[in-house]
Amino acid sequence: MTPLPPTPATREACAELDAADPIAAFRDEFVLPEGVIYLDGNSLGALPRAVPGRVADLVEREWGQGLVRSWNDAGWWDKPRTLGARLAPLVGAAPHEVVVGDGTSANLFKALVAALRLNPGRRTVLGEPGNFPTDLYVTQGVTDLLGAGQRLADPDEPGRIAEALAAGDVAVVLLSHVDYRTGALRDMAGLTKAAHDHGALVVWDVCHSVGALPVDLAGCGADFAVGCTYKYLNGGPGGPAFTYVAERHHASARQPIAGWHGHARPFDFAGEYVPAAGADRFLSGSQPLVAAAALEASLELWSRVDLRQVRAKSLVLTDLFRSVAESAGLAVATPRAAERRGSHVALRHPGGYAIVRALIERGVIGDFRAPDVLRFGFAPLYLRHVDVFDAAHALAEVVESGEWRDPRFSERAHVT
Numbered sequence: 001m002t003p004l005p006p007t008p009a010t011r012e013a014c015a016e017l018d019a020a021d022p023i024a025a026f027r028d029e030f031v032l033p034e035g036v037i038y039l040d041g042n043s044l045g046a047l048p049r050a051v052p053g054r055v056a057d058l059v060e061r062e063w064g065q066g067l068v069r070s071w072n073d074a075g076w077w078d079k080p081r082t083l084g085a086r087l088a089p090l091v092g093a094a095p096h097e098v099v100v101g102d103g104t105s106a107n108l109f110k111a112l113v114a115a116l117r118l119n120p121g122r123r124t125v126l127g128e129p130g131n132f133p134t135d136l137y138v139t140q141g142v143t144d145l146l147g148a149g150q151r152l153a154d155p156d157e158p159g160r161i162a163e164a165l166a167a168g169d170v171a172v173v174l175l176s177h178v179d180y181r182t183g184a185l186r187d188m189a190g191l192t193k194a195a196h197d198h199g200a201l202v203v204w205d206v207c208h209s210v211g212a213l214p215v216d217l218a219g220c221g222a223d224f225a226v227g228c229t230y231k232y233l234n235g236g237p238g239g240p241a242f243t244y245v246a247e248r249h250h251a252s253a254r255q256p257i258a259g260w261h262g263h264a265r266p267f268d269f270a271g272e273y274v275p276a277a278g279a280d281r282f283l284s285g286s287q288p289l290v291a292a293a294a295l296e297a298s299l300e301l302w303s304r305v306d307l308r309q310v311r312a313k314s315l316v317l318t319d320l321f322r323s324v325a326e327s328a329g330l331a332v333a334t335p336r337a338a339e340r341r342g343s344h345v346a347l348r349h350p351g352g353y354a355i356v357r358a359l360i361e362r363g364v365i366g367d368f369r370a371p372d373v374l375r376f377g378f379a380p381l382y383l384r385h386v387d388v389f390d391a392a393h394a395l396a397e398v399v400e401s402g403e404w405r406d407p408r409f410s411e412r413a414h415v416t
């Protein structure tokens with residue numbers, strides 16, 4: 001990896017980096033509200049300017065004029081495949097290994113059941129205690145249903161995953177590539193190999209890495225992966241998720257929601273289920289195509305993006321933010337080494353919720369994750385170095401002045 005440039009120390013130095021930034025022009029392709037520095041693109045990505053027009057076209061022309069003919073004429077039927085093929089390069093997959101549809105939680109369910117079925121002698125899913133709750137809950141649902149069990153080990157503590165695998169009973173390992181709370185980036189290749197060496201399959205959750213850094217599912221030997229499109233990919237709130245199925249499992253993987261869109265010949269309307277070839281068998285039923293249109297417009301933008309440039313800028317932005325936060329005395333929960341962190345910075349503070357609210361009032365939008373984590377996400381396509389400089393100094397001011405202690409900042413909203 002090329003060495004990182006030094007962290008810019010002044011606003012002028014940041015402006016110089018912006019002037020030389022090879023991906024600076026992408027910012028103009030997003031709608032960004034006046035007076036806002038948006039550091040929550042890891043939760044809900046900003047709106048690409050091309051989206052409203054594409055959604056309107058689907059609604060008015062494809063639906064309004066084309067009506068049912070659009071299943072053929074506008075490619076509606078094939079959308080899960082065509083969008084999957086567009087997304088595939090972002091996760092290091094071949095076009096036919098990715099399908100877009102349903103949500104991450106539902107796709108986790110399908111992938112976990114399929115993986116357990118591929119490893120019939122074993123009944124344990126190895127997960128991580130700090131994973132995003134839905135990953136833990138879906139695993140509980142799957143293991144309850146199949147009479148299997150869940151064991152947990154922390155991938156950020158050296159040796160813990162290897163120790164858990166050594167028991168020899170793990171069927172499937174489910175891990176997040178980037179920890180949603182701390183921003184820790186896991187060694188996908190190494191952990192996948194360790195699992196395979198112990199006879200286990202791996203399902204990777206790439207929700208917090210897709211669009212934030214280059215992901216190489218096929219190169220790492222991953223078996224399955226799931227991810228959402230509404231975070232760094234800017235696919236819109238509740239946008240369809242995706243599933244990666246390694247080609248070597250295409251003939252044998254069987255997922256449990258065997259619906260007609262995953263049938264080999266859906267328009268035979270036959271009474272018996274015959275799975276389609278390939279990743280298509282992970283489809284179930286009709287998809288929300290209006291939401292898919294938003295994702296389609298965003299993926300067009302992504303097809304012009306070099307993820308290595310995104311990653312290089314992301315590392316500078318996160319370093320910049322971190323160094324100012326540290327100077328203000330804040331505890332940083334995100335690993336320091338470039339190869340061990342994703343694209344957000346997590347800070348810990350007992351007044352975290354109120355600090356985040358006070359910053360939002362100043363136009364700097366981050367978020368809070370219980371019990372004490374302040375999260376700031378850095379989407380390099382639409383954030384400038386000067387934005388991050390200003391946001392970090394606003395944070396330092398809020399903390400140093402004690403502004404956040406005003407009781408109004410402690411009133412909890414439903415969504416944090």
Ligand SMILES: *Cc1c(COP(=O)(O)O)cnc(C)c1O
Nearest residue numbers: 103104105132176180205207228
């Ligand atoms: C965001 C996220 C999800 C979201 O799941 P949904 O089904 O889209 O609500 C799941 N897992 C991880 C790790 C996430 O970061």
